[in-house]
Amino acid sequence: MKTNRLEPFEAAKEFISLHFPNCQGAVLAGSVVRGEATHTSDLDIVVFSKDLISAYRESLIVGGWPIEVFAHNFSSYKNYFESDCKRAKPSLPKMVAEGLLLVDSGIMESIQSEARQLLANGPEQWSSDTITMKQYFITDALDDFIGSTKRDEEIFIAGSLATLTSEFVLRTNGKWIGESKWIVRALRNYDDKFAERFVEAFDLYYKTGDKHKVINIVENILEHYGGRLFDGFSLGK
Numbered sequence: 476m477k478t479n480r481l482e483p484f485e486a487a488k489e490f491i492s493l494h495f496p497n498c499q500g501a502v503l504a505g506s507v508v509r510g511e512a513t514h515t516s517d518l519d520i521v522v523f524s525k526d527l528i529s530a531y532r533e534s535l536i537v538g539g540w541p542i543e544v545f546a547h548n549f550s551s552y553k554n555y556f557e558s559d560c561k562r563a564k565p566s567l568p569k570m571v572a573e574g575l576l577l578v579d580s581g582i583m584e585s586i587q588s589e590a591r592q593l594l595a596n597g598p599e600q601w602s603s604d605t606i607t608m609k610q611y612f613i614t615d616a617l618d619d620f621i622g623s624t625k626r627d628e629e630i631f632i633a634g635s636l637a638t639l640t641s642e643f644v645l646r647t648n649g650k651w652i653g654e655s656k657w658i659v660r661a662l663r664n665y666d667d668k669f670a671e672r673f674v675e676a677f678d679l680y681y682k683t684g685d686k687h688k689v690i691n692i693v694e695n696i697l698e699h700y701g702g703r704l705f706d707g708f709s710l711g712k
Contacts, residue, residue: 480539483507484575487518490537490544491577498524500583502574505543509573517541521570523582525549545570552586556593563598563645563652597649606647606700613639614703617693620686630681633689637677640693644669647700 481489487503495501505519506512518540530551535542545567547555555567572590576583601609616636623629638658645652645661653661662670676688697703 483512483518483540484577486538486540486542487520487577490518490520490535490542491522493537494535494544495522495524495546495578497526498522498578499580500586501577502571502583502587503577504570504574508575517543519570520544520577521552521567521574522546523549523552523586527551530555549582556590560593560598564654564657565594565651568593594651598646598651600649601646606643607704609639609643609646610697610700610704613643613693613697617690617697617703621690626684629684633677633680636689636693637673640696641673644696 480486484503487501491498491501500523502521503518504521506516507518517534520542522544524546525548527546527548530545530547533544533546535544552567552571556565559565559567568590571587572594574587613636616632616639620629620632620636623632638654641658641662642652645665648665650665651661652658659670659674662673673692676692679685680689694703
């Protein structure tokens with residue numbers, strides 16, 4: 476952590492007093508709350524104010540901390556809750572549910588309960604047509620990965636394959652997904668042993684160029700749904 480800066484909670488309180496002194500609710504969320512902060516971490520603050528015309532996001536520095544503020548009125552947050560859950564990436568619900576109270580005029584218990592219930596419900600179940608479509612796209616990426624002889628192209632095919640496959644595993648098991656570092660975190664929340672094998676397979680490829688573990692783990696995932704899919708697949712016919 477950098478020196479000569481306030482403690483996270485104090486910096487967050489100072490931010491609220493400077494920028495949202497009349498808000499009705501606010502929480503501090505993110506890595507500092509989860510005990511996962513690094514020297515590059517920022518503070519995620521969600522603010523609720525009846526005076527805001529619309530939602531917005533802003534980045535500032537207060538008390539030596541970079542701060543990401545997510546500002547909402549009493550209706551805008553519901554729209555974001557809904558859109559996040561439709562994407563199966565519940566960023567705002569997660570921040571609100573895990574957040575430490577900075578300000579509460581009596582509204583936060585219901586809003587946090589709403590967020591926690593959405594997280595507990597999980598994402599909408601995929602239809603059989605969606606599963607088939609995703610199965611086809613994974614097959615296509617896997618074939619490209621197996622057939623490629625160009626290392627520069629393989630690197631990016633592998634990244635796409637990892638994203639598609641992790642999404643498939645999580646969504647077919649009724650779990651939330653993520654992006655960037657949240658992919659592996661979501662996999663660990665689903666099944667720590669599977670996540671370890673998944674990371675190990677791609678790590679081996681990136682370090683050595685050995686594809687066999689990636690191929691095996693992807694094929695095993697597809698096998699539960701009948702294996703690779705190409706012949707007969709149709710979209711929009």
